[in-house]
Amino acid sequence: MDRIVEMSVDPNMKSTKIIAYTLNDLIQDLDVTLKGNPNCLINGVSPIQQAQPGHITFLTNSQYRKYLTTTKASAVICTEADATDCPVNAIISRNPYFTYAKIAGFFATEFTSSAGIHPTAVIGENCQIDPRAQIGANCVIGRDVIIGAEVVIGPGCMIADGVHINDATQLDSHVTLYHHIKIGKRTRIASGAVIGSDGFGFANQKGVWHKVPQLGSVHIGDDVDIGANTTIDRGAVEDTVIHNGAKLDNLIQIGHNVHIGMNTIIAGCVAIAGSTVIGNNCMIGGGTCFAGHITICDNAMITGMTAVTKSITTPGVYSSGIVGAVPNKEFRKNNARFHRLDNLIQRVKALETALKERKDS
Amino acid sequence: MDRIVEMSVDPNMKSTKIIAYTLNDLIQDLDVTLKGNPNCLINGVSPIQQAQPGHITFLTNSQYRKYLTTTKASAVICTEADATDCPVNAIISRNPYFTYAKIAGFFATEFTSSAGIHPTAVIGENCQIDPRAQIGANCVIGRDVIIGAEVVIGPGCMIADGVHINDATQLDSHVTLYHHIKIGKRTRIASGAVIGSDGFGFANQKGVWHKVPQLGSVHIGDDVDIGANTTIDRGAVEDTVIHNGAKLDNLIQIGHNVHIGMNTIIAGCVAIAGSTVIGNNCMIGGGTCFAGHITICDNAMITGMTAVTKSITTPGVYSSGIVGAVPNKEFRKNNARFHRLDNLIQRVKALETALKERKDS
C-alpha cells in the first residue's frame, strides 16, 4: 500500500508530518463498496458534524444522521441506506462501525518503542523474558516471571512473583499484577488496574473479622481489555477467570471467584460480588451491581445501574431501579409515595371490598 | 504581615514550631468585619464543638449552630445574623465558608520543595522542562514533553510522550498521563488519577468485539481539580474536555468525548458515559450515572445516585431512584409492590370502571 507523506506547511507545526491515504488504500481487505473517487486523499478522521475536506467520517448513530447532507468530510462510512443521501464519497458497509474501527487504525499514533529491558527496571531471579518483549522504566518484576514475545510492559508496572504473561499482551504504565497471575495473548490492561489483590473474605468469630487466606489466582484469557483503575480480586480457593475476548471498562470491581464469559462487555463502575458467574456475549451497563453466588446466562443484556440480585436464566434485556431524572420536587413526592406503596395497596383492596359488598347487597 | 512564632514548651514536641497570627493579620485583604479584639492570637483551626482557646472556627451549616453559644474557640467566622449570639470574637462575612477557606490557608502544612529534577527521574528526549518546575523521584517522563514554570510533579508519576503541562499545575504522586494530554494552569491532580487511557470503543463483528482506535486526546483547563483514582478517557475522535474551574472528586469515571463545563463540581463515584456534555456551573451528587450522548444544560443540579438517561434542558434540581434507607422488611414489601405496580394500575382502572357503571346504571 502506498502511504503518501507530506510535510505540513503550517509554520506552527513545521515538524509534524501529515500522512494521507487514498480511499482505495483504506478499504483494501475490507468487505465494503466504494461509491465515489478511489483516489480521493484522506488525511484524518473527524466526527460528521465537524469534519473538514480531507477527513473521513462515519455514521452509525441515527442521532447524527441530520448532519449527513451537510457534512464537509471527503468521505463517509455508512450503510447502503444512508449512502443514498451522502453528498460525498461513501464507503458502504453492512457494519459501518467495524469498518470505521479498521480504517481509524491508519490514523492512530505510532509509538516507536524498542524491545528490551529499561536499565532502571528491577528484575527478580529466574525470570524468562523474551528478547522481543519490552519492559519500561522503573518496573519491578518479581522472581519466576515468564514474559512472552512482543509483550509491552509500560513504565512503573509492578509484577509479582510467578506471573505469566503471554505473547503480544500490553500493560500500560502503573499496572499491578499480584503473584502467580496468568494472562493470555494480545490482552491490554490500562493504567492503574490492579489484578490479583486478595479477595474480600473474612470470617467473624466473636465480633472480630479474621482474614480468610485467598489461595486462588486470576486467569485472564486472550484478547481481553481491562480498563483504568479496574480491580480484579484473586480467587478464594479457585481462580477468578476473565475469558477470551471479554472487554472491561474503567473502575470495575470483580470479586473473588467470579467468571466473566467470552466476549462479554462491561461498562464502567460495575461491581460484581464474589463467586458470581457471568455468561458469554453479555452486555452490562455502567454502574450495575451484581450480588454474589449468582449465575447470568449467555446473551443477557443488563441496563445501567441495575441491582441484579438473582440468577438470570433466559437471554434478554434486564433492568431494575428507577431511572430518568425528573425535577426534584416531583421526585420527592413520588419517592415518598413509594415508601407508602403498601399502604396504597391496602386502600385499593378496601375499595375493592367495599365495591364488592355494594354489588352483593 | 507579622507572623508570631513561638517555640512549643511541650517536651514531646520540642522541635515543633507553633505559629500564631493576630485576628487582624488573618483578615487582611478579606471583605469581612471583625467584632472583637483584633490582637487576639490564633494558633489553629478546629470544628466549633471541639475548638479550644487560641483556635478559630466557622459556622456555615445550621446543623452545628447549637454549639455556637458554648464554643471555646477564640474566634468564629459567621454571618452577621449568627454573630449576635457569638460569645467570642466574631469575623462577620457574607460568605463565611469562603472566608474560612482563605484563613485556613494560613495553617496549611508548608512543604519545602525545591525546583529541579530528582536524579532518579527518567526523562525522555526533546523535553522542555522549565527550570522552576519540580520533578519527583522515580518519575518517568516520555519524549517531547513540555512542563511549565512552578509545575510540581510528585514522585512516581508516569507522563507519556507529547504531554503539555502549563504553569503552576500540581500532580501528586502516582499520577498517570497518557500521550499528548494537555493540562492548563494551576490545576491539581491527586494520586492514582489516570488521564487519557483509551476510551471504551469496540465494534462488534460476528460476535467478536474489535477495538476502535481512540484518536482523540484529553484537554484539561486551568484551575481544575481532579480527585484520587479518577479516570478520564481520551476521546475517540475529538478530545475529552474538562473546562476551566471544574472540580472532580475521587473515583469518577469520565468516558471518551465527554465535556465537563466551567465551574461544574462533581462528587465521588460519578460515572459519565461517552459523548455526554455537561454544562457550566452544574453540581452533581455522588454515585450518579449519566447515559452517553446526552446534554445537560448549565446550572443543573443532580442529586446523588440519580440515573440520568435523557438530556436536561432547563436549569433546576433533578433526581431519580428511590432514596432513604428504611427497615429491610418494609423495603422488601414495597420493592415487591413496585414490581407489580402495573397490576395495581389495572386494579384501580377496574374500580373506576365499576364505579362509573354503577353511576350510569
Place this chain on the structure above:
Amino acid sequence: MDRIVEMSVDPNMKSTKIIAYTLNDLIQDLDVTLKGNPNCLINGVSPIQQAQPGHITFLTNSQYRKYLTTTKASAVICTEADATDCPVNAIISRNPYFTYAKIAGFFATEFTSSAGIHPTAVIGENCQIDPRAQIGANCVIGRDVIIGAEVVIGPGCMIADGVHINDATQLDSHVTLYHHIKIGKRTRIASGAVIGSDGFGFANQKGVWHKVPQLGSVHIGDDVDIGANTTIDRGAVEDTVIHNGAKLDNLIQIGHNVHIGMNTIIAGCVAIAGSTVIGNNCMIGGGTCFAGHITICDNAMITGMTAVTKSITTPGVYSSGIVGAVPNKEFRKNNARFHRLDNLIQRVKALETALKERKDS
C-alpha cells in the same frame, strides 16, 4: 507440629514442593472435633464440588450442601448437623468458616521476603525505619517517616513526609500515603489505595470554587484491611478515622472527616460523603452511598446499592432502591408508572371520595 514435605513426581513441576499435613496437625489449637482419621494427609484446599482426594474443603453456605454426600475431598469442615451426612473425615466446628480461615493459612503461598531497604528505594531525611522492616524496590519515602518492626512496604509505594506506620503493617505495591498519615499495627493496604488525598472542600464565591485547605489527616487503626484502589480523604479540620478491625473492600470512597467504627465491614464501590460517622460492627453492602453529615448507629446492616440519606439510630437491616432485575419491557412499564405514582394516589383518593358519597347518599 510436623510438616510433611514431599517432592513432586510430576516432571513438569519438578522443583515444586508438595507440602502435606495430617488432619491432626491442622486442628491443633482449634476448638473443633475431628470425626475420622487424625493421620489422614491433606495437601491442598478445594471447593466442595471440585475437591480431590488429599484435599480439605468446607461447607458454610447451604447453597453448596447438595455436594456434601458426593464430595471427593478427604475432609470437610462443617457443623455438627452437616457432619451426619459427611461421607469422609469431618472437622466439626461451631463456626466452620472461621475454622477454614485458620486451616487455609497452612496452604497460603509463603514469600521469602527479607528485611531491609531495597537499594533503589529513595528515603528522605530523618526517617526512623526499624531494621526488621522491609522497603521494596522503587519506593519513595519522604522525610520524618517512622516505620515499625516487621512492616512490609511493597515495591513502588509513595509515602510522604511525616507518615507513621506501626509494627507488622503491610502495604502491597503501588500504595500512596500522603503526608502525616498514621497507621496502626497489623493493618493491610492493597495496591493502588490512596490514603490522605485532600478532602473535597470548595467554597463558592461569585460562581467560582475556591479550594478549602484540608488541614486534618487520616488515622487508621490496628488490624484494618483496605482494598485495592480504595481512596480515603484526609480530614478538613479533624482527622478521618478508620477504627481498629474495620475491613474495607476495593474501590471505596471515604470522604473527609468520616469515621468508620470498629469491626465494621464495607463491600466494594461504597461511597461515604464527608463528615458521616459509621458505628461499630456495621455491615455495608456493595455500591451503597451515604449522604454527608449523618450518623449510623452500631450494628446497622445496610444492603447493597442503598441510598442512605438520613441518620440511622436503631440497629437492624436497612435498604432502599428497587432491586431485582426484571425483563426490560416490564421494567419500563413500572418505571413509567412510578413516575406517575402521585397521579395514581389522586385517582385512588377520588375513588374513595366517590364511594363515600355513594354510601352517604
